[in-house]
Amino acid sequence: MPAHAFARSRLDELSHHQNLLLLQGPNGPFFKQVADRMRELGANVxxxxxxxxxxxxxxxxxxxxxxxxxxxxxxxxxxxxxERKIRAILLFGQCRPMHRVALSVAREMGVSVVVFEEGYVRPWWITMETGGVNHASQLASAVPAALPIYPQVQRPRQFRWAFTRMGWYSFLYFAAGLFGRRLYPHYEHHKPFRMAEMFRWLRSAYRKHLYRSMERDIIAPLLDTYGPDFFLVPLQISTDSQITHASGWKDNGAFIAATIRSFAAHACDSDLLVFKHHPLERGHSDYAAAIHATARQCGVAGRVLYIHDGHVPSLLKRSKGVVTINSTVGLQALYHGVPVCVTGSAFYARPGIVEDVGMDDFWQEHVEPNRKYFTRFYRYMMHTTQINASFYVTSSLRTPRREIGRGVLMRFAGAGAALLLFGSGEAPSFVERSVAWLTYALHGL
Structure with missing residues (x-):
């Protein structure tokens, strides 16, 4: 079965629950598409x-x-x-306050909860698991040596412009959240609905191109076969629930400081430490000052680098090891045979795959993962939790013809309806209305 057909069939299985309740989904139209498909298959949504x-x-x-x-x-x-005789709840982001309540209520009432998340293997995959994802995944208790053997994973279908659309949908989501806050006076988002948040996404796009040119000379030696030895530290989003709910770290700043101090005290003098900024945080945060200040204090200023871009698989292949809280970049590293030090709780930190070694010892005692165990775990994970689809590219679930049918005029009509909806109550300012028209009119283009 082709990968895209298998993906469709996995999602279609949700219709067997008959009565489905959708809570918050990923930014964009993905949950609306899922609902439409479930109704085609006879389910109530x-x-x-x-x-x-x-x-x-x-x-x-x-x-x-x-x-x-x-x-x-x-x-x-x-x-x-x-009232609706709900048999399954679908949601994205299991640690959001309303979703934590939903998980608890569902367990109490015997209702299944299907949790979606960004793909454990990115960018051409999404995650779908029953009960929980990441640290709450059933994978977190798997014993690699005891798992059934699955065949090689088929080459995935790829989706163009997924990352760009994700940024655009996020911009639109925050714009709509900002202008619709009078209709939902009690709601508090994990990233506050403020005008500043919308412009951070625009700043992120600007910085992407800026850093690409600024960091070219820094990244080139790291990709050179004869370049310096280094350890890669992939940073996570500062508000990531994986930090707040699945680690002992207060925030990225505490993790960064502890990593630099450990590196300075225990790593070889010839090694470098490379921090890689999360791509979705470009417009929101910058750790340059903190990284450089701590490196100077520890006497390793010339051995600690901070980058925002760079092809991650290529960096992984050149690195001596990866230190992370619990980023899925650690999973990519294991795929390439690179040792990983996990300092939080990660579903892939299984016996034989990730050594139980503290950060201080890891710089000198890193051990490559057991290839046999990792392959068995990886294939099991891909066949049971991953779907070859995109939250942000509509053609991953719908036929291109149907997608094209959503024309520009419909978007402008939707813009007017949305503006009337979100403009109810106290009238927005002229600037707010102007920005609203722009963002809603361009929705989906």
Missing amino acids: AKVNFNGGDSFFYRDSSSIRFDESIERWPAFLRLLIE
Whole structure:
């Protein structure tokens, strides 16, 4: 079976639950597409919207607006499950407050919860697991030597412009959340709905091109076969639930400082330490000052580098090892046979794959993963939790003809409807209305 057909069949299996409830999905129209497909297969679908961004991307008669305080959410959800005879809940982002409540209520009422997440193997995959993902995944208790043997993973179907659309959909989501906040007065997003957040996404696009030219001379030696030895440290998003819920680190800053101090005290004098900024944080944060200050204090200023770009697989292949909190870059490293030091809780840190070695010892005692165990674990993970699709490229779930049918005029019509919806209550300013028209009119282009 071709990879794209297998992906479609995996998603189609959700219709067997018959009565589905969708909560928050990834930024963009993905959950709306899933709902449409489930209805084609005969399932009943309802969707709860919690903010203007949810409402903008899921405008449907089946949507239910929850505009009360989170204290009211458990009772609201229990009643909804009973009335609609819900058998499965679909959500993205298991650690969001309303989703943590949903997981608890679902366990209490015997309802399945299907959790979506960005692909463990990126960029051509998405994750779909029952019960939880990442540190809550069933993979976190897997014993590689005891797993069934699966065949080689087929070459995935690739999707153009996925990263660009993800940034654009995120911009639109925050714009809609900002202008629709009067309709959802009690909602608090994990990244506040403020005008500044929208412009951070624009700044991210600018910085991407800026750093690409600025860092070319820094990255080139790292990719050179005869270049210096180095350890790679992939940073995660500062608000990542993997840091706040699955590690002992307070934030990225604490992790960075501890890593530099450990490196300075225990690594070989000829080794370099390379911090790689997360691509989705370009417009939100910059750790240059903190990294350079700590490196100077520890006497390793010339041996610590900080980059924002660079082809990660190529950097991994050249590195001596990877130090991470629990980033899925660690999984990529293991795929390339690179030793990994995990300082948080990661589903892939299984016996025989990731050595139980502390950071101080890792610089000198890193051990390559057991290839046999990793291959068995990797193939099991790919066949049971990964789907070859994209949250952000609509053709991954729909035929291109249908996608083309969503024309520019429809987008402008949707823009007017959305602006009327989000402009209710106290009238937005002229600037707000102008930005709203621009963002909504360009939705999906």
